[in-house]
Amino acid sequence: MIRSYKNNIKGILIEGLTLSSALLIIAIVVVMVTVIVIGGKDQLSWEFLTSFPEDGMTKGGIFPAIYGTALLVILMSIAAVPFGTITAIYLTEYAKENSVIAKTIRFAVRTLAVIPSIIYGLFGLGFFIKFVGTQMDNTFMGGELKWGQPNILWASLTMALLTLPVVIVSVEEALKTVPNDLRAASLALGATKWQTIRKVVIPGSISGIMTGTILAVSRGAGEVAPILFTGVAYYVATLPASLSDQFMVLGYHIYVMTTQSANVDQTMPIQFGTTLVLLMLTFILNISAIVLRYRIRKKKSN
């Protein structure tokens, strides 16, 4: 019954090992955030957020990249949220739980979720630009090059594909929080299935649908790979005014300044500033998603 000295040491060692790897995670986050905040905080100013880059990006602001990121996530959401929500509605409300079609859709969604983002970029290039875009040019533009090249529309659609699984899964989860009792109550009152979905199920899960949207947006805001070939530009002197224009994005702007700039050292403060802005943006989006999700959980447990 006496604990052996050896086992005791072993236990302490194992606990120490697990604890230190856990602490390492905290350390990484702290170091990362601290470095970015210290490096970027002096850069943050109204000026920096609202003006164009100047002098080969060594001076000026990042407004086109902020604008491009915002436009990208808005267009992406317009495509991904309704499409994803409708798919989730089919899966939870119409498809039979274990039917072949539901299983196939779920498998496809899971597969979409694990495909590396660069492959989405290549798909966008091949499908949207080379196929759809070129066809559109041949049909509507008399062969003149307009849609068959990278632009914000194709980039947004590619990004929408990437975020689709996030939207579908979180909307599905939200729809499932609506108790079946309520569906039965509505149907028993002579409501059609669609009336039940529209008046009971969707209002009862709207915050979950919003969580899904925000998560998708925050994922999209930070991704660069899918838009690399499909629309993002190194530098554009004007803001995108049409769906066929190229655009700048925060994530790509950081990449460009650190690797492609003529004078990397000189762009350093702007790199930090841009990184800080991107980080804050994704933080804010994620925190609002967490808050919404927490409120749903609370409601569900009541």
Add this chain to the structure above:
Amino acid sequence: MAIEKIHTENMFLHYGSKMALNNISISIPEKKITAFIGPSGCGKSTFLRSLNRMNDLIDGVKIEGNIFIDHINIYDKNIDVVTLRKKVGMVFQKSNPFAKSIFENVAYGPRINGIKDKNQLGEIVETALKNAAIWDEVKDRLGDSALGLSGGQQQRLCIARTLAVNPEIVLMDEPASALDPLSTSKIEELIVGLKEKYTIVIVTHNMQQAARISDLTAFFYLGELIEFDKTKKIFTNPEKKQTEDYITGRFG
């Protein structure tokens, strides 16, 4: 006997390969309270849910035989389930108000029927709440969430919500089983009052309740309808031994 409202002939129901209802033939009269009693799993709730086709929502349910309401076969392929359910309302075991205001809960049915006029909706809601004996308790807070009501009030609200659609038949699936005795007696009082206008079919586990409020009682056992007669007769002088054993508490 009064006018026949619901009528089934040789009706069978299967859940997949399991037979849940075996050869049910019954004739339920208009504007009476008919109680279904029997031990758990005897098929009484399943049969109740067949009367407004709520079983359609469950995978693998297969029905043979016919159910007639007002001499119309409700399982005919030309029947619109939505219209049927407006005529045959249902109150569930667990009160299930929507996460909306008291007013909107009751107005839900009329609204989906296309009634938009505020005054008309207001009148329907008031009448339904009065008929469900809850008007006095909620008339000053119609805009409050229905979820803030007590369990008994919620159940009466659900009854009001069902009445607002103006059904002819109201099916009740153990409507008072989750309530305290005081709320239960209020609900029972309410149900007795409703038979003036509506045909009531109620499933209950509580035999005293069946004896207190119903005009007719049907005893189900293992998917079969064992006996169906005037409540008084069932509880005082049943024909079948199984019925007698059940009501005297010898099994179930």
